[in-house]
Amino acid sequence: MSDETGYNSGAQESGPSGKPGFFSNVFNSGKDRASEAERAAAAMGDAIPGVGEGVWDEDEECVSGDVSAYVHSLEAGRDPWYPRQTAHGALDVMRGFLGPHFSSFQATADRQRKDTEDPNSTTGMASSTMKSSTEAEDFRKASKIRDEDQPRMSEDMQRHLNRAQYRTEGAVLVASGMVGHAVGVALDPAGEKAYVVTDAGKLYSVSLTNYAKREFVTTGTLGSPGGIALDGKGKAYVTDNSGNRLVRVDLANGSTEEVATGVRAYGVKLDDSGKTAYVTGLDGKLFAVDVEKKDAKKLIVDQLGPSTSGAALDGNGKAYTGNWNHVGNLWEVDLLADPPSKRSVATLTRQSGDIALDGAGTAYISDHWGDVLYKVDLTTGAQHVAVKATGNFSALGVALDSRNGVLYVSTWEGQLWRFPLRVLQTPELIEITTGV
Structure with a gap:
């Protein structure tokens, strides 16, 4: 006999003792x-x-x-x-x-x-x-996992997964939603992070493993940045073209200090020692700045054209610069010559922004006006479009992770993209749809 709840109020199951098992x-x-x-x-x-x-x-x-x-x-x-x-x-x-x-x-x-x-x-x-x-209490105490007991993946396995990931993926949107135009990007491969600056004075760090993005808080204003470089020792160097200066940022605590003033700074790259910053000025000049001294700058060459923008170093005494003046000259500067000399490598059809070198004689150059990424042969000046977008892909900052063979591009739309170098080095054109 059951009540409305379905509970059997009559016959009850008996246990081994013969007593009803009520529960x-x-x-x-x-x-x-x-x-x-x-x-x-x-x-x-x-x-x-x-x-x-x-x-x-x-x-x-x-x-x-x-x-x-x-x-x-x-x-x-x-x-x-x-x-x-x-x-x-x-x-x-x-x-x-x-x-x-x-x-x-x-x-x-x-x-x-x-x-x-x-x-x-x-x-x-x-x-x-x-x-x-x-x-239960004893088990809870005994089963508590301490930080040092957390499972860890071996470095070899992590490297294997990273290589597999980079091999199998094509163009990838890594991060978006950055405030302002993402004008410059620099990489910390050891820390697996990218640092992106925007012309709104924002600095972001982006994880290269899980793509987590966070805004970096600094103690002082960055003004209107144009480029960023890392010294590998926890310091970032950011150009402020509105304040005509080069600023150093301590990535550990966000503190800032002026390194050089009186420079219409836009592009910046550090040499291998991390002691000299090569800074382009929007007035067509290239400076060498001793970052270990206050305001110690030296003019290398001038007349690089109006709106000189990105810079790159090949590690063998050559610097390369671009500009925004709708002619898009790519200049090569011989830093070892006395006095330093320059030559025009190529004239791009639109604008040249930032520059990254692959170490094999090819430069990758952003063109935010044409929504493309160029590759240029530094010997012959031959140029090809490597990436073309349907939708807006206004490329600005360019940085190469040579260890993993990946090129990162920051854009006018406040995004960070990633492209496999092995694909860029082929004659194939990468065509992307941004949805922007």
Whole structure:
């Protein structure tokens, strides 16, 4: 006989002692539900995309077989304490947690049901409850994971995953929503970060592993930046063309100080020692600034054209500059000559902004006016469009991560993009749709 709730108020299940087990139905029901949930968790694997096989084909440079399975295999190799980026990883975590959890729940329900059927049920239940509480507290203390006990991925595995990631991805929008026009970008490969400045006086750091972006707070204003360079020692050098100065930013605490003044500073690059900054001026000049001394600057060459913008160093005594004057001259400056000399390498059809060198005789040059990225042969001056956009892709800052073979481009739209160098070096044109 059942009441409206479905509870059987008549016949009651008897325990081994012959006494009715008043709570048996409760625990049996809980056990049944947990069993059903465990089976559902176990079956979850069948619904996870990528249960087939997929491998990277080095010859074809593409995934052979199930692409989703290949992505799944990459996810499975990651540190489980890192956020997962795909449905595969999320479902794997759920399945790995829920199955054992519900299995444990069933065992607990079984044990508690037997306790209620014991002749000394009241004492047994109280004792069981106290014991269970004590065991739970002991377990909680013993199972607490300290920071030093957190699982870690080996450096070799991290490098392998990074290489696989860079091989398999094409053009990627890394970050967006930066305030102002993202005029300059510099890379810290060791710290796996990019630093981006905007002409609104903002400095951002962007993780190159999970693409997290944060605004960097400085103690002083950066004015209207045009470029940024890193010394590899925790300092960033930012040009302020509205304040005619070069500013140093301590990335550890955000403090700022003026390094040089009286320069219509726009582009900046540091030499390998990190002691000399080469700064372009919007008035067509190139300066060398000793960053270890106050306002120690030296004019290298002038008459580089109006609105001189980006700068690049090849590490062998050559500097390269561009400009915004709708002629887009790319200049090469011989820093070792006495006096330093310059020659025109190429005249781009629109504008040349920032410059990055691949070390193999090619310069990658942004053109925010034409929504393209050029590549220029530094010997012959031959030029080709490497990246073309449908929609706005007003390229401004350019920086190369040579260790991983990736080129980063910041844009007028406040975005940061990434392109694989191996694709840029081919005759193929990268065409992207920005949606902006």
